[in-house]
Amino acid sequence: MHYHFSELLSKLGTLGLAQWHYELPSRLGEWEKAARHGNATKWHKLIDKLPKITTQSASLGSTVTLNQPAISDYEQKVFTGLLQQFKPWRKGPYHIFGVDIDTEWRSDFKWDRIAPHISPLANRNVLDVGCGSGYHMWRMLEQQAKCVVGVDPTELFFNQFLILKRYLPSEPVYFIPLGIEDLPVSQAFDTVFSMGVFYHRRDPILFLQQLKDQLVSGGELVLETLVVPGCEQTVLVPADRYAQMSNVWYLPSVKALTLWLSKVGFVNIRVVDIDQTSTDEQRKTEWIEGQSLVDFLDPNDPNLTIEGYPAPTRATVIANRK
Numbered sequence: 001m002h003y004h005f006s007e008l009l010s011k012l013g014t015l016g017l018a019q020w021h022y023e024l025p026s027r028l029g030e031w032e033k034a035a036r037h038g039n040a041t042k043w044h045k046l047i048d049k050l051p052k053i054t055t056q057s058a059s060l061g062s063t064v065t066l067n068q069p070a071i072s073d074y075e076q077k078v079f080t081g082l083l084q085q086f087k088p089w090r091k092g093p094y095h096i097f098g099v100d101i102d103t104e105w106r107s108d109f110k111w112d113r114i115a116p117h118i119s120p121l122a123n124r125n126v127l128d129v130g131c132g133s134g135y136h137m138w139r140m141l142e143q144q145a146k147c148v149v150g151v152d153p154t155e156l157f158f159n160q161f162l163i164l165k166r167y168l169p170s171e172p173v174y175f176i177p178l179g180i181e182d183l184p185v186s187q188a189f190d191t192v193f194s195m196g197v198f199y200h201r202r203d204p205i206l207f208l209q210q211l212k213d214q215l216v217s218g219g220e221l222v223l224e225t226l227v228v229p230g231c232e233q234t235v236l237v238p239a240d241r242y243a244q245m246s247n248v249w250y251l252p253s254v255k256a257l258t259l260w261l262s263k264v265g266f267v268n269i270r271v272v273d274i275d276q277t278s279t280d281e282q283r284k285t286e287w288i289e290g291q292s293l294v295d296f297l298d299p300n301d302p303n304l305t306i307e308g309y310p311a312p313t314r315a316t317v318i319a320n321r322k
Contacts, residue, residue, distance in 0.1 A: 002032065004165065008149070008174040015125055015147050016188040023184040024176075031177060037155040046085050047162055051075050053097060055167045060142035062108040064135060065095040066167050086160050088288035091132040094164070102285040104292055107135045109281045110195065110224065114316050117272035119220050121145040124190035127214050129180050130197030133160035137173050140193075147172040149189075153179045185213040191220045196314075198225035199248050208264040215321040221266060226251050227274070227315040232259050236309065243296040243305045243312055254315050266319035273316040276303075 005028050012021045037043075053075070059065040071079075080099050092103030121143035128137050131150030134157070140148045150173075152158065158177040165173065176183070192214050194207075201207040211221055228236045230253035242248040252260065254271055261269050277293060279302075284292040293312070298304040303311050 002028075004162065004174065005176075008176070011147075011172075017186050019184045019186055019188075027178060027182055027184075028176070040155060043086065043156070043159040046082055047159065047166065050082055050163065050166060051079055053167065058168060060138045062112075063093045063095050064138045064164070066097055066164075068097050071097045083163070084287075086156065086163070088156075088290070089133065089160065090157075090288065091135040092287075094135070096164070096167070102287050103133075103135075104282060104285060104288045106281050107132075108139075110314075111136060111139050113273045113275060114195075114222065114224065115139075115143075117316070117318060118222055119191065121191060125149075125188060127151070127189040127192045129192065129194040129211065129214075130200075131157070131161075131175065132196075133157045134164060134173070134175060136193065136195065137161075137175075138164070141171060141173055145172075145191075147174075149174050149176065151176045151178055151180055151183060153177060153182075180207070180210045180214075183210075183214070187213065187216055189214050189219060190216055191222065193222045193224075195222070195224035195316075198223060199242075199251055202249055204250050204252075205260060205264060208260060208266075212264060212266065212321055217321060219321050221261075221319045221321070222316065223257075223261075223319070224273075224314055224316040225257070226312055227254050227257060228310050228313070229253060230256070232256050238307070238309065241307060242309055243293070243307070244291070254317070257315070257317060261317065261319050265322060267322055269317060269319040271315060271317050273314075275314055277312040277314060 009025055053068050055066045057067045076098050089101050089103045091105050091107045092101050094101040121140055123146045126140050126145045126148045128150040131137055131152045134150055137148045137150045158175055161175045192211050194211055228251045232255040234253040235256055236251040238248050258269050279294045282293040296306055298306055305311055
């Protein structure tokens with residue numbers, strides 16, 4: 001089994017994840033045997049080619065930074081070329097041994113909006129559902145989380161995370177390349193984050209229940225998602241695409257989202273941030289391929305998508321399991 005999985009599985013008992021101990025190994029084994037992304041073998045070989053560099057120091061701040069002053073110009077050139085083979089880099093930014101990965105999203109903007117409102121993460125077990133390349137997991141570790149587990153079925157993101165993990169091997173940060181529907185119920189996490197995932201789910205109520213099933217009693221959910229203006233009964237269901245995304249199912253109003261959380265059984269529900277996404281936060285860079293937010297907005301009215309829907313506005317709601 002993949003060494004990264006083996007490390008996590010060996011620690012499940014100490015993390016209070018006994019249920020995962022019985023079920024997760026077989027599910028990860030099935031993932032390893034299943035039909036994989038066409039580039040899976042290529043990515044695996046590229047990671048093996050990464051320079052064997054020991055991280056001298058790391059900063060897990062706005063730009064997740066790994067330092068090693070001794071790296072040569074040649075090593076840095078090779079390293080840059082290898083990292084570029086993992087495009088598109090969506091979430092970041094990163095600065096790895098002198099290489100700036102200017103990701104499509106300035107994910108630090110989102111973290112700065114959310115972080116003041118969450119319960120302190122020190123000594124907490126944290127789950128990040130839809131973790132992308134893992135940028136926010138490193139920010140959670142910066143807040144002294146006891147352990148951070150991310151789940152995301154996108155294999156490219158898993159490999160991007162493994163690049164960082166290769167140079168920070170002892171940190172208690174782990175990535176499971178599955179969807180939350182593939183995880184055993186644990187009721188073991190003190191904080192569960194889900195940021196930028198909710199609107200991609202075909203069954204939003206089931207998804208909220210799945211998030212709840214991973215929380216301890218009294219645990220905290222941090223849910224960030226696209227919303228639209230309106231009352232408790234307002235939900236936008238795009239006819240086809242939304243901001244050129246084909247996998248957007250439901251965009252509720254903040255009041256509707258609050259009602260849904262309440263019906264699932266969450267308590268102490270509070271809206272802590274509402275922010276319209278700017279082209280400073282999501283933009284085209286040399287580290288992605290294709291278009292970005294500016295191409296998805298109405299060229300005559302940035303408050304509308306190219307399809308005529310309200311432009312992307314994101315709300316963060318925090319709630320607790322009873």
